[in-house]
Amino acid sequence: xxxxxxxxxxxxxxxxxxxxxxxxxxxxxxxxxxxxxxxxxxxxxxxxxxxxxxxxxxxxxxxxxxxxxxxxxxxxxxxxxxxxxxxxxxxxxxxxxxxxxxxxxxxxxxxxxxxxxxxxxxxxxxxxxxxxxxxxxxxxxxxxxxxxxxxxxxxxxxxxxxxxxxxxxxxxxxxxxxxxxxxxxxxxxxxxxxxxxxxxxxxxxxxxxxxxxxxxxxxxxxxxxxxxxxxxxxxxxxxxxxxxxxxxxxxxxxxxxxxxxxxxxxxxxxxxxxxxxxxxxxxxxxxxxxxxxxxxxxxxxxxxxxxxxxxxxxxxxxxxxxxxxxxxxxxxxxxxxxxxxxxxxxxxxxxxxxxxxxxxxxxxxxxxxxxxxxxxxxxxxxxxxxxxxxxxxxxxxxxxxxxxxxxxxxxxxxxxxxxxxxxxxxxxxxxxxxxxxxxxxxxxxxxxxxxxxxxxxxxxxxxxxxxxxxxxxxxxxxxxxxxxxxxxxxxxxxxxxxxxxxxxxxxxxxxxxxxxxxxxxxxxxxxxxxxxxxxxxxxxxxxxxxxxxxxxxxxxxxxxxxxxxxxxxxxxxxxxxxxxxxxxxxxxxxxx
Amino acid sequence: xxxxxxxxxxxxxxxxxxxxxxxxxxxxxxxxxxxxxxxxxxxxxxxxxxxxxxxxxxxxxxxxxxxxxxxxxxxxxxxxxxxxxxxxxxxxxxxxxxxxxxxxxxxxx
Numbered sequence: 216x217x218x219x220x221x222x223x224x225x226x227x228x229x230x231x232x233x234x235x236x237x238x239x240x241x242x243x244x245x246x247x248x249x250x251x252x253x254x255x256x257x258x259x260x261x262x263x264x265x266x267x268x269x270x271x272x273x274x275x276x277x278x279x280x281x282x283x284x285x286x287x288x289x290x291x292x293x294x295x296x297x298x299x300x301x302x303x304x305x306x307x308x309x310x311x312x313x314x315x316x317x318x319x320x321x322x323x324x325x326x327x328x329x330x331x332x333x334x335x336x337x338x339x340x341x342x343x344x345x346x347x348x349x350x351x352x353x354x355x356x357x358x359x360x361x362x363x364x365x366x367x368x369x370x371x372x373x374x375x376x377x378x379x380x381x382x383x384x385x386x387x388x389x390x391x392x393x394x395x396x397x398x399x400x401x402x403x404x405x406x407x408x409x410x411x412x413x414x415x416x417x418x419x420x421x422x423x424x425x426x427x428x429x430x431x432x433x434x435x436x437x438x439x440x441x442x443x444x445x446x447x448x449x450x451x452x453x454x455x456x457x458x459x460x461x462x463x464x465x466x467x468x469x470x471x472x473x474x475x476x477x478x479x480x481x482x483x484x485x486x487x488x489x490x491x492x493x494x495x496x497x498x499x500x501x502x503x504x505x506x507x508x509x510x511x512x513x514x515x516x517x518x519x520x521x522x523x524x525x526x527x528x529x530x531x532x533x534x535x536x537x538x539x540x541x542x543x544x545x546x547x548x549x550x551x552x553x554x555x556x557x558x559x560x561x562x563x564x565x566x567x568x569x570x571x572x573x574x575x576x577x578x579x580x581x582x583x584x585x586x587x588x589x590x591x592x593x594x595x596x597x598x599x600x601x602x603x604x605x606x607x608x609x610x611x612x613x614x615x616x617x618x619x620x621x622x623x624x625x626x627x628x629x630x631x632x633x634x635x636x637x638x639x640x641x642x643x644x645x646x647x648x649x650x651x652x653x654x655x656x657x658x659x660x661x662x663x664x665x666x667x668x669x670x671x672x673x674x675x676x677x678x679x680x681x682x683x684x685x686x687x688x689x690x691x692x693x694x695x696x697x698x699x700x701x702x703x704x705x706x707x708x709x710x711x712x713x714x715x716x717x718x719x720x721x722x723x724x725x726x727x728x729x730x731x732x733x734x735x736x737x738x739x740x741x742x743x744x745x746x747x748x749x750x751x752x753x754x755x756x757x758x759x760x761x762x763x764x765x766x767x768x769x770x771x772x773x774x775x776x777x778x779x780x781x782x783x784x785x786x787x788x789x790x791x792x793x794x795x796x797x798x799x800x801x802x803x804x805x806x807x
Numbered sequence: 808x809x810x811x812x813x814x815x816x817x818x819x820x821x822x823x824x825x826x827x828x829x830x831x832x833x834x835x836x837x838x839x840x841x842x843x844x845x846x847x848x849x850x851x852x853x854x855x856x857x858x859x860x861x862x863x864x865x866x867x868x869x870x871x872x873x874x875x876x877x878x879x880x881x882x883x884x885x886x887x888x889x890x891x892x893x894x895x896x897x898x899x900x901x902x903x904x905x906x907x908x909x910x911x912x913x914x915x916x
Contacts, residue, residue, distance in 0.1 A: 325878045330894060332909025335843075335901030340835040340882035341867060341874050348871035370881065370897065 234441045237285070237357070237393040240278025241271065242580065243460030247445040248436060252417055257384050257394040259414040261406045262421030267432060267453055268397040270306065271421065272359040273299070274457045275395050277308045280318035285356035285393075288349040289321045292365035296321040306457045317353045322346075326369025333371055339379040343386060350390060358387060358394040364408050384413050405437065416440050422448070431570035434460055450572030452580065461576035470619040472496065472674075477589075477624060480519030481512070483693025484652075487669055487678035493650055494674060495588075496622040498615050500647075502629050503654030507665055508684055509628035510534075511691055512652065513591045514543045514550065516626050521553035525588035528581060529561045532594060536561035547689040560585055566596070575614050587623060595627035615647050649673045654684060657705050664705035667693065683709065828852075828860040829889040835882045836868045840899045844883035847900035855912050887911075 236250035245251050252258045252275070260268050276287030291299055299321060300310040313319035322345060350358065363383075366376055387394045396414055401407035411418055418437040423430060433448040451460040476491035485492045493499055499516075503509050513529075520527040531539060539561070540550045553559035562581060569577070582590070618625045627648070645651065651670040656663050665684040669677045682693040683705045697704035697712050704712050832848060834841035845864065852860045867874050867882070877886050877895075887894040887910055896909035907913040 322875060324880060326880055327878075330892075332894070332896045332905060333898050334896060334903075334905040334909065335847075335898035336840055337881040337883060337898045338840065339880060341833060341879035341884060342881075344835060344867045344871045344882075345874045345879070348874070366880070 236442075237279070238283060239275045240282045241274050241458050241460065242456075242583065243449065243451070243462040244434070244458070246462040247449060247460065248417075248439060249442055249444060252393055252395065253439070253441070254393050255388065255391045256416040257387055257396055257414045258417035258419065259396050259398060259406070259411055260419045260421065261398045261400055261411070263400040263423065266421040266423040267451075267458065268421055269294075269299075269361050270303065270453060271419075271458055272361050272395045272397055273303050273308065274306070276319060276357055276359055277303075277310075277313065277457075279357045279393075280313055286318045286320075286353040287357035287359065288346065288353070288355045288392075289319065289359045289361065290346060290349070290363075291321060291323045292326070292360070292362055295323045295325075305455065306453070307455060308457070320349045320353050320355065322349050324365075326366060328369050328371075331369065337372075337375065339366075339376075339383065342379075343383065347390075350392060356392055358390075358392045359397070360394065361397045362399060363396055364398050364406070364410065367408050380410070381413050411437075421451075426570060429567070429570040429573075431572045433572065450570075450576045452573060452576045454580075456580075459576060459580045461572065461579045470496070470616070470622075473622060477523070478519050479512075480515030480517075481691050481693065483682060483691075484512075484667070487680070487682065487693070488650070488672055489675040489677055491675075493624060493672075495624055496619055497624060497649035497673070498618070498647060499624070499626045499650040499652065500629065501626065501652045501654065502631050504631055504656055507654035507656060508667075508686055508691065509630070509654060510539065510593055511543070511546055511548075511686055512654070513593050513626055513628055514539070514546070514548050515691060517559060517589065517591050518543075518548050518550060518553065520589035520624075521550075521556070521558040524558065526557075526585060527553070527559050527589040527591065528585055528587035529559060529591045530578065530593065531561055531563040532566045532592070532596075534593075535563050545688070546686055546691070560587070575611075578614065579617065582618070582621065582623065590618060590623050590625040592625065592627045594630050596629050612647060645671070650677075657703060659703075659705065659708050662706050662708075666696065666703070666705060826859075826890055828856050828887070829863070830860060831863045831865060831877065831886040831888055833865050833867060833874070833877065833879045833882060833884045833886070836866060838882075841883050843899040843901065844885070847903070847906070848885060851900065851903060851906055851910070851912075855907070885909075 235254040236248070236252065237254040238245050238251035239248075260271055262268050273289065276289055279285040279287050289299070294302070296310075296314075303310060310319060310321065314321065324342065324345070346358070349355065363380065366380075367373065370376055384394075384396075396410065398406035398408065398410045400420075401409075405411045405418060405420065415438075417439045420435045420437050422433045422435070424433065425431075432451050432453065434451045435448045436444045436446065445462065449460050449462060451458055473495040475495040476493065477495050478485050478492040479488065501509050501512050517527045517529055529536075529539075534542070536554070540554075543550055550559060554561070560581075562577075564574075564577075566574070578590075615625065648671075650672040652667060653670045654665060654667050657666050658664075665686075666681050667684040668679075668681045671677075681696055681703060683696045685692045685694065697709050830848070830852070832845060834844065848862060852862065865873055867879065873879075877884075879886075881897040883897075883899060885896040885900065885906075887896075894909060894911060896906055900906045904913070
């Protein structure tokens with residue numbers, strides 16, 4: 216990794232400082248070699264049968280001729296020109312056309328041992344002359360000798376051959392052509408005939424391994440004199456566009472982090488993620504058990520990207536594109552127009568078709584071709600998540616670094632087993648992803664419901680709440696869950712709880728109304744009593760006034776009586792007897 | 808240097824092979840190896856094919872385009888064009904026995 220970082224840093228001015236290089240035009244190879252093969256020197260490409268030596272050499276010539284204006288000579292020791300043309304036609308190379316345009320010359324050198332008898336001293340001047348003639352005819356700058364070791368099976372005198380090959384490579388150097396020499400891998404050595412002794416500037420080793428019945432091609436730069444280069448093994452692909460090498464270690468943690476936010480496509484989720492959604496260029500992991508809504512979350516994200524007019528690459532490893540589109544239509548997500556507009560591209564393969572490296576190389580190639588802004592892996596288990604292979608997560612790290620370098624926002628879904636949501640390998644993944652959404656099932660009162668929470672999200676204030684996650688016919692909806700004494704309530708338990716709460720509210724309302732009515736009644740009763748009392752009081756007051764009136768009347772009568780008596784007494788002064796009887800009567804009256 | 812020499816006394820071995828032997832010697836300039844090869848070839852032909860052989864010497868330095876036709880890699884190379892089948896003898900023909908075996912003038916021991 217350190218080595219790779221160094222390479223990346225020197226990439227920019229490598230051409231100026233280190234030895235001149237001839238770009239191969241092969242995707243990825245120029246990146247790991249820091250610009251191509253050593254110009255004017257010979258490079259050795261070795262590997263066992265069928266690992267792609269001839270194709271690499273031919274692509275070097277074809278790209279050189281087409282992209283860099285450097286004609287090339289292909290000296291074929293094993294195949295005829297027609298066979299070669301046929302073999303590389305499937306890679307999109309039209310050799311006949313290049314030959315016609317004098318950009319390429321194929322010379323088939325056939326050395327048949329059964330035809331040849333050796334007597335005495337000889338040299339390989341014939342080969343030199345043929346090669347020299349070919350180079351001069353088209354003004355070649357590049358030469359391929361494929362596979363020069365065939366000479367050893369055609370000619371017997373190895374001592375002469377070795378001396379002549381040494382001379383040949385020096386001669387090529389003097390000619391100033393950039394040469395690629397291919398050789399078969401030998402037992403315990405890079406090449407069967409020890410050619411690495413002669414070609415010492417650059418040695419590339421190709422390998423074709425089969426692990427778990429899945430084949431993987433790898434490339435390694437064994438040595439490259441005078442330049443820094445990636446020393447790791449790089450997976451490579453051979454497909455309809457030729458060879459592409461995945462320059463996985465030529466990235467590092469040098470990417471610039473964007474502060475731009477992009478919505479997740481689910482309003483409720485954006486709200487949970489600080490109200491704005493994910494960071495652009497971040498990596499989002501969605502984990503969950505089977506059927507917890509991972510793909511739907513991914514589809515929302517993809518659709519949102521397309522609606523913003525951004526290209527989205529959807530890597531499907533479980534379902535076919537039409538199946539995904541059909542399923543998402545049931546959620547009200549129509550992905551088909553996006554596909555038609557060319558904004559959404561599906562790439563569906565079974566994970567078992569290729570090895571991990573090949574998958575990564577393919578993704579790498581697709582990303583370079585399609586240049587998406589958003590990438591979805593559904594599910595990413597096949598990409599090394601939870602893989603038993605230790606190198607898998609390292610490989611994935613490199614892929615994620617690569618995506619980050621290009622500012623691509625990636626969403627990976629992974630399936631977890633239901634018993635444990637977090638597994639030990641998740642610790643590794645956690646360091647890779649920026650946002651981690653967890654979808655989980657909640658089983659309560661005989662039904663299964665979905666819930667979502669944000670396990671982590673770097674660099675934003677995200678919600679710590681659990682949300683109920685519902686798949687409706689108009690997409691995913693997030694709603695608050697009920698937290699009661701019984702814990703989190705979802706689904707019909709939530710509905711039941713809602714109903715219960717409504718009922719008790721109604722009851723409370725009724726209670727209040729009843730109380731108010733009672734109060735009213737009491738007030739009415741009170742007021743009635745007050746009226747009654749007042750009436751009683753008034754009756755009593757009336758009585759009292761009547762008594763008082765009678766008393767006053769009697770008092771008046773008495774006073775009048777007395778006045779009359781006094782007046783009568785004063786009138787009959789001699790009649791004392793008349794005065795006396797009146798007094799006792801009054802006393803009597805008072806006593807009563 | 809492209810010269811053709813036709814030997815005399817062709818009738819001597821006509822019973823075995825009536826046709827004229829066509830031999831082509833590829834060289835690259837007047838190197839000692841080339842000269843030795845030519846001398847050795849001439850000697851063999853005179854001894855075994857007197858009068859019914861034709862030697863064509865091709866200098867690839869002058870005619871490099873001719874190397875591909877006969878699949879020449881090593882120098883000097885002697886090609887027996889006729890009689891069929893085509894045979895190639897690589898080297899300066901210093902070992903006469905092997906040269907004769909190569910030319911099929913003597914069965915391999």
